[in-house]
Amino acid sequence: MKQLILSVMTLAALTATSQEEIRTSALNGPVIDSNGNVTLSITAPHADRVTLQLDGRQDTLMTRGNDGAWTVTTNVKPGVYRYLMIVDGVPTLDPNNVYTMRDVNTVKNLLVVDNAAHTMALADHDVPHGTVSMVSYDSPTIGVTRRMSVYTPPGYESNRSRYPVLYLLHGSGGDETAWLEQGRAAQVLDNMIASGDIRPMIVVMPNGHTDTPSAYTPMVQPRFEHQQWMEGTFERSFDDIVTFVDKTYRTKPDSRHRAIAGLSMGGYHSLYISANNPDKFAYVGLFSAAVTPRNNGGDDIYGDIETKLKNQARKRPALYWIGIGKDDFLYEDNVKLRVLLKNARMRYAYHESEGGHSWANWRAYLQIFLPQLF
Amino acid sequence: MKQLILSVMTLAALTATSQEEIRTSALNGPVIDSNGNVTLSITAPHADRVTLQLDGRQDTLMTRGNDGAWTVTTNVKPGVYRYLMIVDGVPTLDPNNVYTMRDVNTVKNLLVVDNAAHTMALADHDVPHGTVSMVSYDSPTIGVTRRMSVYTPPGYESNRSRYPVLYLLHGSGGDETAWLEQGRAAQVLDNMIASGDIRPMIVVMPNGHTDTPSAYTPMVQPRFEHQQWMEGTFERSFDDIVTFVDKTYRTKPDSRHRAIAGLSMGGYHSLYISANNPDKFAYVGLFSAAVTPRNNGGDDIYGDIETKLKNQARKRPALYWIGIGKDDFLYEDNVKLRVLLKNARMRYAYHESEGGHSWANWRAYLQIFLPQLF
Numbered sequence: 001m002k003q004l005i006l007s008v009m010t011l012a013a014l015t016a017t018s019q020e021e022i023r024t025s026a027l028n029g030p031v032i033d034s035n036g037n038v039t040l041s042i043t044a045p046h047a048d049r050v051t052l053q054l055d056g057r058q059d060t061l062m063t064r065g066n067d068g069a070w071t072v073t074t075n076v077k078p079g080v081y082r083y084l085m086i087v088d089g090v091p092t093l094d095p096n097n098v099y100t101m102r103d104v105n106t107v108k109n110l111l112v113v114d115n116a117a118h119t120m121a122l123a124d125h126d127v128p129h130g131t132v133s134m135v136s137y138d139s140p141t142i143g144v145t146r147r148m149s150v151y152t153p154p155g156y157e158s159n160r161s162r163y164p165v166l167y168l169l170h171g172s173g174g175d176e177t178a179w180l181e182q183g184r185a186a187q188v189l190d191n192m193i194a195s196g197d198i199r200p201m202i203v204v205m206p207n208g209h210t211d212t213p214s215a216y217t218p219m220v221q222p223r224f225e226h227q228q229w230m231e232g233t234f235e236r237s238f239d240d241i242v243t244f245v246d247k248t249y250r251t252k253p254d255s256r257h258r259a260i261a262g263l264s265m266g267g268y269h270s271l272y273i274s275a276n277n278p279d280k281f282a283y284v285g286l287f288s289a290a291v292t293p294r295n296n297g298g299d300d301i302y303g304d305i306e307t308k309l310k311n312q313a314r315k316r317p318a319l320y321w322i323g324i325g326k327d328d329f330l331y332e333d334n335v336k337l338r339v340l341l342k343n344a345r346m347r348y349a350y351h352e353s354e355g356g357h358s359w360a361n362w363r364a365y366l367q368i369f370l371p372q373l374f
Numbered sequence: 375m376k377q378l379i380l381s382v383m384t385l386a387a388l389t390a391t392s393q394e395e396i397r398t399s400a401l402n403g404p405v406i407d408s409n410g411n412v413t414l415s416i417t418a419p420h421a422d423r424v425t426l427q428l429d430g431r432q433d434t435l436m437t438r439g440n441d442g443a444w445t446v447t448t449n450v451k452p453g454v455y456r457y458l459m460i461v462d463g464v465p466t467l468d469p470n471n472v473y474t475m476r477d478v479n480t481v482k483n484l485l486v487v488d489n490a491a492h493t494m495a496l497a498d499h500d501v502p503h504g505t506v507s508m509v510s511y512d513s514p515t516i517g518v519t520r521r522m523s524v525y526t527p528p529g530y531e532s533n534r535s536r537y538p539v540l541y542l543l544h545g546s547g548g549d550e551t552a553w554l555e556q557g558r559a560a561q562v563l564d565n566m567i568a569s570g571d572i573r574p575m576i577v578v579m580p581n582g583h584t585d586t587p588s589a590y591t592p593m594v595q596p597r598f599e600h601q602q603w604m605e606g607t608f609e610r611s612f613d614d615i616v617t618f619v620d621k622t623y624r625t626k627p628d629s630r631h632r633a634i635a636g637l638s639m640g641g642y643h644s645l646y647i648s649a650n651n652p653d654k655f656a657y658v659g660l661f662s663a664a665v666t667p668r669n670n671g672g673d674d675i676y677g678d679i680e681t682k683l684k685n686q687a688r689k690r691p692a693l694y695w696i697g698i699g700k701d702d703f704l705y706e707d708n709v710k711l712r713v714l715l716k717n718a719r720m721r722y723a724y725h726e727s728e729g730g731h732s733w734a735n736w737r738a739y740l741q742i743f744l745p746q747l748f
Contacts, residue, residue, distance in 0.1 A: 088420040133507040
């Protein structure tokens with residue numbers, strides 16, 4: 001009886017105070033059947049038109065039921081998607097799905113379709129999980145404290161082993177959370193370590209925009225425009241990060257156990273950081289990389305890249321990997337990059353995929369790149 | 375010139391692919407002036423009625439401009455708030471504010487009002503930041519791997535000191551992220567450590583619902599209803615957490631350097647865990663605590679609480695702290711608790727506040743409780 005009373009009081013009070021809110025809607029979040037049919041719904045009795053905006057799809061008109069709930073069912077291949085509902089022109093998050101994904105300065109709902117028959121590296125599975133940390137570090141070169149995300153593999157806390165390190169860099173629109181949120185890096189690492197496809201490793205995801213200390217500067221909305229980007233400061237200060245990581249974590253602090261990879265602007269960073277530090281990184285990954293310097297290229301970081309690449313090639317990197325989509329707006333930049341590498345006698349692996357400048361490609365490239373490390 | 379070309383191409387392509395999206399709306403997220411006047415807006419040209427739903431306020435009607443943008447300006451005291459806009463009856467997140475806060479299974483926008491003149495412990499400030507980690511640990515007692523959030527103070531990575539530990543527990547509607555998201559625990563700890571008001575400490579925030587391994591079970595929407603809650607399993611398995619923490623972190627592994635506190639169900643957990651382990655915790659904090667066992671109270675965990683409290687009182691805890699709001703539905707439970715403590719000759723500190731069962735109170739209680747620790 002006490003039990004009943006407390007439960008009832010709790011529910012009543014929680015609803016009343018709305019401080020710990022209970023969603024009372026009869027609707028569910030995404031309902032996914034074993035064939036990948038996804039049903040999404042929203043209650044909007046007064047709306048004239050509700051459409052579903054789902055990654056990689058044309059907007060789909062939803063159907064109004066008598067109860068004022070709008071519904072759509074669509075078949076979706078296993079994968080990670082973002083979606084919104086457009087209610088009379090207003091972008092609306094699914095009130096019944098608390099999972100969201102931020103991209104630059106937009107937030108949409110997260111939809112993960114992973115049919116039981118198909119173990120997908122991007123989905124959450126019942127495997128050992130690594131630790132994901134938000135860490136502050138001093139960057140003496142810039143003179144500020146900045147933030148990075150760090151993944152340490154399962155078992156890191158309970159053993160005394162040393163691990164290789166992958167530095168994984170985001171694009172111009174991202175920050176230190178991009179590879180975790182959009183890239184699903186923690187799920188990919190957990191799953192591929194569990195399956196034995198990759199070596200346990202530490203993955204460091206710093207913030208590549210040196211004009212902001214982190215994604216969560218006091219209530220400044222994340223923005224795409226930066227005063228300062230691709231102008232050398234991040235490359236010039238990168239050694240602050242490596243120094244902090246080798247001091248703080250149980251790393252194997254040598255080039256053979258150090259990789260650097262990134263997407264778009266992060267590929268650009270990886271290209272110039274590794275070329276300027278040929279003894280530091282034995283593994284380089286350029287995902288849809290930007291190549292052309294935004295400045296005149298005459299400075300210490302971007303200047304004389306030909307000579308720097310020749311010098312780097314002589315060190316015989318264990319892997320120099322390029323991934324690019326046929327429709328990527330940076331495709332020509334990557335043609336130019338391959339000419340640079342050929343002239344520098346750099347041996348490289350080249351992966352050309354369908355599609356363009358997209359997280360779908362970057363998530364795929366990561367899963368191709370990781371097994372080749374260490 | 376190259377610079378211009380690349381920039382233009384980038385923006386064009388990013389917009390086109392919509393894989394790294396740039397919010398194009400002319401509107402801002404919350405605009406807050408130095409007097410705490412907050413202006414919120416949303417574009418909804420076809421809407422008939424748009425209201426603002428802001429914590430602790432009556433819903434406020436927003437005003438339609440000729441451009442189809444609805445706006446409201448309201449004065450807000452410094453603090454942390456959640457808000458939604460209700461567009462023709464549909465709960466809608468502010469498309470121009472990417473900051474959100476989850477509470478059980480609802481997501482709303484986050485609004486932090488901290489006028490410059492007033493340094494508020496809940497806001498992000500330019501002070502040294504601790505590390506926040508999502509950590510998996512084995513719980514042999516339950517037989518599963520579970521997840522906890524761990525805060526380690528600034529400097530933890532760079533020194534070799536040992537630290538006291540606070541175990542901070544969430545309510546029946548929460549999970550291991552509740553104190554970080556709703557409670558702003560990381561900001562409070564960073565700010566109060568920086569100001570010298572509290573000792574640097576490790577704070578462990580486990581998940582109190584033993585029927586789920588973590589907040590983010592594969593795409594299961596977080597729920598309020600649990601098969602299993604306040605029935606003893608969490609209390610019975612708590613030693614798995616302490617053992618893992620003392621093995622994994624540089625703790626001072628004795629009762630004088632160990633505190634346990636929680637809100638609502640977490641206060642209930644703190645009450646019974648500390649009473650059943652009188653030698654483990656010298657500091658106990660009960661924030662709006664539930665007291666009455668949901669089962670008959672006849673088992674090993676909840677049975678004979680009077681004797682257990684007498685025994686615990688004899689150990690002379692350094693602090694036994696109770697915080698409760700005058701309007702809290704658990705107020706009577708806490709009157710009963712104080713009788714229990716009096717009969718057990720337990721010395722306790724009692725803080726009675728305005729208001730009820732609310733995060734506003736729990737955030738305040740944390741700031742009162744922390745300076746009394748260690």
